[in-house]
Amino acid sequence: MAVLATGGTIATRRGPDGTVKARAGVDELVADLRARAGVAITVEDVCRVGSYRMNLELMAHVAVRVNEHLEAPATAGVVVTHGTDTLEETAFFLDLFVADDRPVVLTGAQRPADAADSDGPRNLADAVAVATAPAGRGLGAVVVFDGAVLPARGIRKNHTLASTAFTAPDGGLLGWVHQGEVHLSTRRRTRAHLDLTAFDPSRARVDIAACYPGADAVALRAFRAAGARGLVLEATGAGNANPEISDAVAELSAAGLVVALSTRVPEGPVAGIYGDGGGADLVAAGAVPTGRLRPSQARIALAALLGVHADVGAVREALPGLCTD
Numbered sequence: 551m552a553v554l555a556t557g558g559t560i561a562t563r564r565g566p567d568g569t570v571k572a573r574a575g576v577d578e579l580v581a582d583l584r585a586r587a588g589v590a591i592t593v594e595d596v597c598r599v600g601s602y603r604m605n606l607e608l609m610a611h612v613a614v615r616v617n618e619h620l621e622a623p624a625t626a627g628v629v630v631t632h633g634t635d636t637l638e639e640t641a642f643f644l645d646l647f648v649a650d651d652r653p654v655v656l657t658g659a660q661r662p663a664d665a666a667d668s669d670g671p672r673n674l675a676d677a678v679a680v681a682t683a684p685a686g687r688g689l690g691a692v693v694v695f696d697g698a699v700l701p702a703r704g705i706r707k708n709h710t711l712a713s714t715a716f717t718a719p720d721g722g723l724l725g726w727v728h729q730g731e732v733h734l735s736t737r738r739r740t741r742a743h744l745d746l747t748a749f750d751p752s753r754a755r756v757d758i759a760a761c762y763p764g765a766d767a768v769a770l771r772a773f774r775a776a777g778a779r780g781l782v783l784e785a786t787g788a789g790n791a792n793p794e795i796s797d798a799v800a801e802l803s804a805a806g807l808v809v810a811l812s813t814r815v816p817e818g819p820v821a822g823i824y825g826d827g828g829g830a831d832l833v834a835a836g837a838v839p840t841g842r843l844r845p846s847q848a849r850i851a852l853a854a855l856l857g858v859h860a861d862v863g864a865v866r867e868a869l870p871g872l873c874t875d
């Protein structure tokens with residue numbers, strides 16, 4: 551199996567200057583595990599950043615490296631260590647761009663590698679156990695954290711500091727790892743696969759516009775002026791904004807932007823119910839509802855499609871398919 555490291559708190563140590571940064575390489579992360587996991591581990595340092603520094607180029611690079619490791623028939627599965635801040639984005643990106651059936655497992659830590667009680671070693675051991683479990687196949691990318699196995703699609707970081715950092719509010723638990731033993735549901739799903747070789751991050755700029763009481767359309771137009779080809783509305787409730795934003799959505803959609811409709815509410819799907827700048831008006835203006843994807847992952851779905859298709863019509867057509875689970 552392979553462990554690919556990208557940085558994050560699981561790799562952080564305090565330096566002589568007092569700053570906490572990702573400093574540990576993958577060899578250090580797997581040292582203990584290598585001695586006791588009864589499996590050969592191939593390693594690679596893909597990058598070493600706090601995940602708040604991730605971007606689409608880096609995510610695509612991680613996906614390239616995952617796919618390449620999976621080209622070796624001897625690879626049972628791949629673990630990616632990652633910062634927790636944006637793990638939900640990279641996990642979903644891998645879910646979309648890794649076609650292989652073998653397990654792709656992301657994990658990280660909430661407490662630094664040099665903390666006496668770091669949660670990293672256990673999370674990594676659990677992730678390796680899932681990546682090498684036959685039942686881990688066919689689940690798409692998954693996240694293993696604090697004993698839980700969660701689907702990449704729908705996962706959210708829900709606590710800034712607690713070791714139970716993730717939930718999948720709408721998707722549910724796929725299983726758990728207890729004392730090294732993996733318990734997984736038999737639930738398998740069909741996934742949409744996108745062609746990574748066709749992905750061009752330079753045409754995938756997607757920004758997120760927050761809708762709040764009194765929000766105007768200044769941000770939406772500014773994002774377009776900055777080169778966005780897509781926008782995600784972080785709308786209120788079931789996907790509502792106001793008449794000014796709804797008018798801007800019509801204007802920007804006519805100008806060729808793809809506007810996706812998500813919500814700031816943690817659970818439940820968006821729905822085009824209300825007029826007066828609500829979801830019904832936004833959808834009529836051209837916004838595409840993103841089901842139960844929250845803004846962070848709706849942005850990845852839209853960016854993935856914009857990066858793969860030069861034609862905006864093809865993106866609009868394909869987006870709903872990436873939003874249904």
Ligand SMILES: NC(=O)C[C@H](N)C(=O)O
Pocket residue numbers: 557558559560599600601602632633634635636658659660661
């Ligand atoms: N717990 C973590 O990994 C948080 C860190 N800021 C990161 O995302 O890199």
